[in-house]
Amino acid sequence: MKKLYLLLSMAVLQFTAYSQLEISEVRVHSNSNSNDADYIELKGVPGSSIPANYRVISIGESPSNPGEVRARVQNIAGEVIPADGFYTIGFSASINPDLQTSEANFNGFHSMAILLIEASSFIFSSDNIDEDDDGVVDNILWENLIDGIQLAEKTNAELQDEIAGSGSRSAPWDYSTELGIPALYGQVGGNKTIFHAYKDPISGLWKEGWNGDVADAGNVFESFSMANHSFISSSVALSSDAQVTNLTVESDGILTISSDISLSVGGDITNDGSITFESGSSLVETGASYSGNAIIFKRTSQHSMDALRHNLVGSPVAGFSLESLNAADYFTYEEASNTWLRETGNPTMTPGQGYSVVGKTDLEFSGTPNSGMVSVSATASAFKMLANPYPCAVNIDQFFSENNAALSSETLWLWNDGGSEGGERPVSDYITINSLGEVQSGGTGSKSSSNFISGSIGSSQGFFVQTSASGTAINFTDAMKQVGNNTDDAFFRNANSEISKVKLSLKNDHHFSEVLLGFLEEASSGLDKRYDAEKFKGTTSIQLGIVNDDMILAIAGYSPLDGDKRSIDLEFTVETDGVYSFELDAKNLSAEYQILIHDKQQNVYKSFVDNKFEFFSSAGTFADRFSLIISPNQVLGFPSALTEKVQFSISNNFLTIKTDLSVKNVNIYDLQGRMVLINEGLDFSGNTATVKGDFKKGVTYVIKLDDQYASKFMILPN
Numbered sequence: 224m225k226k227l228y229l230l231l232s233m234a235v236l237q238f239t240a241y242s243q244l245e246i247s248e249v250r251v252h253s254n255s256n257s258n259d260a261d262y263i264e265l266k267g268v269p270g271s272s273i274p275a276n277y278r279v280i281s282i283g284e285s286p287s288n289p290g291e292v293r294a295r296v297q298n299i300a301g302e303v304i305p306a307d308g309f310y311t312i313g314f315s316a317s318i319n320p321d322l323q324t325s326e327a328n329f330n331g332f333h334s335m336a337i338l339l340i341e342a343s344s345f346i347f348s349s350d351n352i353d354e355d356d357d358g359v360v361d362n363i364l365w366e367n368l369i370d371g372i373q374l375a376e377k378t379n380a381e382l383q384d385e386i387a388g389s390g391s392r393s394a395p396w397d398y399s400t401e402l403g404i405p406a407l408y409g410q411v412g413g414n415k416t417i418f419h420a421y422k423d424p425i426s427g428l429w430k431e432g433w434n435g436d437v438a439d440a441g442n443v444f445e446s447f448s449m450a451n452h453s454f455i456s457s458s459v460a461l462s463s464d465a466q467v468t469n470l471t472v473e474s475d476g477i478l479t480i481s482s483d484i485s486l487s488v489g490g491d492i493t494n495d496g497s498i499t500f501e502s503g504s505s506l507v508e509t510g511a512s513y514s515g516n517a518i519i520f521k522r523t524s525q526h527s528m529d530a531l532r533h534n535l536v537g538s539p540v541a542g543f544s545l546e547s548l549n550a551a552d553y554f555t556y557e558e559a560s561n562t563w564l565r566e567t568g569n570p571t572m573t574p575g576q577g578y579s580v581v582g583k584t585d586l587e588f589s590g591t592p593n594s595g596m597v598s599v600s601a602t603a604s605a606f607k608m609l610a611n612p613y614p615c616a617v618n619i620d621q622f623f624s625e626n627n628a629a630l631s632s633e634t635l636w637l638w639n640d641g642g643s644e645g646g647e648r649p650v651s652d653y654i655t656i657n658s659l660g661e662v663q664s665g666g667t668g669s670k671s672s673s674n675f676i677s678g679s680i681g682s683s684q685g686f687f688v689q690t691s692a693s694g695t696a697i698n699f700t701d702a703m704k705q706v707g708n709n710t711d712d713a714f715f716r717n718a719n720s721e722i723s724k725v726k727l728s729l730k731n732d733h734h735f736s737e738v739l740l741g742f743l744e745e746a747s748s749g750l751d752k753r754y755d756a757e758k759f760k761g762t763t764s765i766q767l768g769i770v771n772d773d774m775i776l777a778i779a780g781y782s783p784l785d786g787d788k789r790s791i792d793l794e795f796t797v798e799t800d801g802v803y804s805f806e807l808d809a810k811n812l813s814a815e816y817q818i819l820i821h822d823k824q825q826n827v828y829k830s831f832v833d834n835k836f837e838f839f840s841s842a843g844t845f846a847d848r849f850s851l852i853i854s855p856n857q858v859l860g861f862p863s864a865l866t867e868k869v870q871f872s873i874s875n876n877f878l879t880i881k882t883d884l885s886v887k888n889v890n891i892y893d894l895q896g897r898m899v900l901i902n903e904g905l906d907f908s909g910n911t912a913t914v915k916g917d918f919k920k921g922v923t924y925v926i927k928l929d930d931q932y933a934s935k936f937m938i939l940p941n
Contacts, residue, residue: 535685537610754780828901
């Protein structure tokens with residue numbers, strides 16, 4: 224194997240990086256024996272069009288006139304990158320290039336600079352960039368140099384020494400330094416008939432594939448595929464997504480995959496050096512074989528060691544011992560009895576199984592990555608704790624599709640360990656997630672900043688599912704694997720932004736609990752596997768749920784609002800007497816609808832003031848006090864004006880009504896038709912009744928009695 228040098232030169236000409244298109248591989252004949260396999264290969268985004276004015280030129284000494292530098296032009300503007308991401312320019316139809324051209328005939332070119340450029344005008348082959356043949360570029364024929372590689376026998380310094388000694392040089396000039404492009408040096412001419420070079424897809428360094436008629440060790444030349452092989456022999460930090468066929472890290476190689484970066488490998492991984500995946504990065508492979516040293520995978524968990532909080536995690540590698548995580552404690556969840564069990568004896572972590580790891584922030588796994596189908600046994604009709612077993616994210620829709628029969632609900636429950644809040648009870652609880660969105664319970668000062676936007680479950684992320692009556696095994700498959708979407712704070716989806724949704728929170732100074740309602744065509748009147756999620760309770764400090772027959776839901780899907788009134792019963796639990804509030808967050812809800820709270824205890828309907836409604840509650844669980852009312856705004860007609868027989872007065876937000884008419888119900892609206900107060904079944908003992916409302920000064924209201932009589936009133940400012 225000949226000595227190979229790599230020169231990375233400082234750019235002295237304008238060099239514009241265009242990451243979506245680059246030169247990836249070249250093969251050149253240096254004599255006239257054969258040129259059938261000459262080609263230049265570009266790498267780009269599959270299906271994308273090459274920008275206007277993009278061209279490939281090859282610069283080398285004229286075969287008939289040494290010293291005369293010529294440019295061969297390939298106009299590639301508007302060409303489409305094939306599905307495999309590689310576009311080839313070749314001389315012969317025998318290699319089936321995407322662009323066949325006689326300009327890809329490199330016979331006799333003992334030195335070449337191959338450039339990807341942006342040029343507003345055509346460049347003709349007669350153009351000469353070094354008119355006085357001194358190795359210095361005289362004419363720049365392009366606006367921007369996008370990418371390039373120089374293949375040369377010798378450096379210009381060596382050639383200048385030859386000229387100084389003998390008056391002549393033995394090889395063509397090297398223009399890499401002036402052009403600011405990398406160069407490969409070796410014996411290209413003479414009896415060596417082939418020079419093959421490719422850009423390593425991970426390190427980005429140009430390497431020699433074939434030199435002469437003998438392949439370098441470890442490199443088997445395959446037409447148009449060499450650029451999919453990566454050989455790492457130094458310290459390399461991958462900082463952009465890469466896809467390779469085979470990966471070899473040699474004994475002196477150190478490969479680090481940076482956070483948020485994905486490495487996809489379709490073939491073999493040989494690790495004779497060191498491979499480390501930083502937290503948030505991904506290894507995406509399907510059926511790869513592994514050999515050599517263990518691969519390291521890091522993952523940053525949610526909570527700190529000092530807090531001794533719990534995180535649900537799983538191992539992305541096979542045969543990893545639980546206590547190697549060096550955490551404070553370890554637990555598993557026994558679904559048959561719904562109890563947590565402390566793990567002892569340093570067991571091996573089962574792929575796909577979730578574990579509660581206590582007080583550990585930075586997790587590090589080392590071994591052979593889990594690959595292929597991973598099947599986890601489960602108890603039917605129970606909550607099962609799982610974990611993503613792969614070193615990359617998995618697509619949640621494909622997970623649900625694969626396990627449709629085994630799951631009773633397309634819902635995930637994640638643990639949010641909030642510790643304690645303000646000296647109160649612990650505020651830890653579950654985050655409930657399905658296709659409508661996510662809700663949480665916990666401490667108001669430590670609400671999780673979850674960012675479930677990716678449609679994925681991150682590597683090592685632990686979670687709960689609910690199995691069906693036939694759910695005795697849960698499967699993970701290679702088809703679920705995803706590139707990216709593996710950051711530390713993104714595990715799931717952002718619900719459809721077009722769906723009308725109402726999120727209701729129950730809060731006090733230290734705790735909160737949420738429910739979510741969604742209105743969409745796909746939802747039915749019964750339980751929907753995809754849209755209804757049962758309330759999985761952690762803390763007992765505060766809980767809010769949606770009553771659905773004999774089940775309490777955290778998320779519920781309903782048919783679309785269609786001018787009708789909806790009443791949704793709520794259940795809540797509070798541990799202490801005190802003042803609580805409902806807080807409202809409505810998305811994509813038509814302005815034609817209003818949302819009220821029906822307080823059955825006081826028999827009043829109250830509107831939200833600044834999306835908030837306060838009330839007092841004693842400690843306990845209550846399933847029959849509150850309902851959430853969603854109804855159309857009233858069209859304010861006046862069926863009959865209040866007669867002289869009806870009198871009313873307002874003092875300190877109390878409305879007093881005096882009449883001898885037979886009326887029972889009082890409705891009060893603002894002028895937009897939004898309900899302010901409903902009071903049903905009033906007792907007009909002595910022909911007088913009093914109701915309390917949150918009336919604002921200077922605002923005009925409409926009062927209706929039994930929808931028979933109506934009038935306007937205003938509370939005058941002081």
